[in-house]
Amino acid sequence: MAVIGFQMLTHRPYEGGKSFGEAGPYERIDGVLHMAVDPAHAMNAGITDLDLAPRDAAGGVHFAADIRLLRPLKPPPNGKLYTSVVNRGRAGIVPFSFPPKGFRPVYDDSLVPGDGFLLERGYTVAFTAWQWDVVRRPGALGLQAPLAYEPDGRPAAxxxxxxxxxxxxxxxxxxxxxxxxxxxxxxxxxxxxxxxxxxxxxxxxxxxxxxxxxxxxxxxxxxxxxxxxxxxxxxxxxxxxxxxxxxxxxxxxxxxxxERCPVAGLGLLAIRDAASFLRYGTAAEGNPCAGTIANAFTHGVSQTGRFLREFLLTGCNVDEESRQVFDGIFIQIAGARRGDFNIRGAQPSAQYGAGPAFAPPFTYAPTSTCQDTLLDRQRERGGVPKVFEVNTANEYWRSDGLAVHTDPATEKDLELPGNVRVYLMAGCQHGPG
Structure with missing residues (x-):
């Protein structure tokens, strides 16, 4: 199952056909990825209420995610897919690029190249939706998630x-x-x-x-x-x-x-299966990047960095075909928190109070107070990626940044696994970080 159709809505030269260094011009594709997953599949275990979602005749649960894709036209591209996990549905600028003066991310159809750092290096860039409660409209990328129903047909509450x-x-x-x-x-x-x-x-x-x-x-x-x-x-x-x-x-x-309970955790599978489709899907399956992607990476900032910590905890980096999806995951200014991403009644944009965001595990190694780690389920399934975490002073002052790499009982740094790197941008604010 996974991606069962790519609905292309618009297809046009990006930035009027502008050439980005040796990578040349890009095309922009806006569309919707239609997906179906098997709720009984081992790689989908852990998605809350997935077993309560309506199924088709083959037993699949359907959902759909908006996507915005930038693809280099000059062959060959560099073979690398960068997936941006969009923050609250916004995809206003190509990441890792210096924005123009006065730029502010807004909900519109624009997609600013900035200084073109990724584009000049030939990256394929995908902005993928995952958040059920984003109002789907031009300029806002959202997820269409099914509602959960009890076995007797009553709406889940x-x-x-x-x-x-x-x-x-x-x-x-x-x-x-x-x-x-x-x-x-x-x-x-x-x-x-x-x-x-x-x-x-x-x-x-x-x-x-x-x-x-x-x-x-x-x-x-x-x-x-x-x-x-x-x-x-x-x-x-x-x-x-x-x-x-x-x-x-x-x-x-x-x-x-x-009594309206969308299966919010399908957002985790949307990020997984969208990237898997672009990396492994064929031209016959409608993949516009078929045969061009050798490696895939993803990146989340603040809210979506917390989402990627949930992605790892749930073991989502292996698809239904047991293929590793992302080689590397970059988590930025997330601190040690996760969020309302995979529970009934999820509010993915909420930032307040106690709840799933503040539940352990917080780090990648066992501690004196919690033997579980963020990577346990991923190790069981395989496909453990390299993880790169960067936080600013803000995440430490608000109290949770330290939990990414220290033992709360001994207050000493943990010995993190070899695939994980954690960095501090000292003195920086959350936004500029």
Whole structure:
């Protein structure tokens, strides 16, 4: 199974046919990869709720991922595939290139080459979607994931917690967790978990003034699943409204039941199978890179660096044909965290509080407090890649960077395996890092 079809949406010269050094001109392909996986396959074990997703007649679970591809036209390319795990659906610039002055990643159709570092060296560059809740629209790369259903046909359900801290006073809040900037319309960026029942007497809304402060539960009759626009309030399963409104700077958290549970962990398999297809797929299978890829690498920054730590923990670097997907994985400014990437009720963009992001294992070697490592399952399956981790001072000041390479009991550096390198960019901030 894996990739069963490549739907090409657009195909055009990149940057008007501009030549990038000896590599020459590139073409840009935008499309959708349609995939199917066997939930009973050993290489798919560990994907939460995969066994509860609808199946086709052959037993396959279907999903689809947006992809943006840059391919050198001048043969031969350098034989290397670089996969960018896109951060919250954005693919605004070719990585490892110096951006133009004033550049800021946005959700649009542009793809800035920067100084062309990778392109001048002949890399094939793929921007691959993995995140179920990114609103799929021009300029935003998202994953179409199936919903989970119980064996009796009922929708799978869970309790989700959504936290938000308004920057301005507001009458209503969207039940999405990103972005918080008041100039953004959150409904245009992330899909929320709708409330299963607008009444939900056991739903809870709390408020506090500091992250570690005590939270106070607000009376249930003081808030509703609704949206207020220009003074008119209407029932809405994707919004909540509070009597007197939400106050800027205060931290609110709402816990409620939803019956919309996408199989979020398929994002891990989307990254795996997209790269496997481009590396091993044939021209007859629709692979535009057939026969040109000898090595593959992937890179994630911040959120997507944490995603790649989850990718390794789940053992996803071997496909259903037992082939190694990536030779190297570059994890940048992720610290020791992972995230809401492979659980029911996953909120992949969430950055707050305790949860899967802060669960061990944190590193690549056993410690005094945790014998498990990030590479255990990958070692069992084979295909262990070289891993290159880079963090900045920010990841240490927020407290988790140290856990990547030290024992929490002895406070001494661990002896990391030979395939892992960990570096610190001292004094650097999270963003510039």
């Amino acid at each position: 869970t309790t989700v917690r959504v936290r938000f801290q308004p920057l301005t006073d507001r009458p209503s809040e969207h039940l999405a967790h990103w972005p918080a900037h008041p100039s953004f319309d959150p409904a245009q960026y992330h899909q929320p978990y709708p409330a299963a029942d607008l009444q939900q007497p056991d739903a809870v809304l709390t408020v506090k003034d500091t992250p570690n402060g005590a939270a106070t539960a607000l009376p249930r009759e003081s808030w509703r699943f609704s949206r207020s626009v220009d003074g008119t309030e209407t029932a809405n399963a994707e919004w909540i409204s509070l009597d007197g409104g939400f106050e800027a700077g205060r931290i609110y958290e709402v816990a409620y039941r939803t």
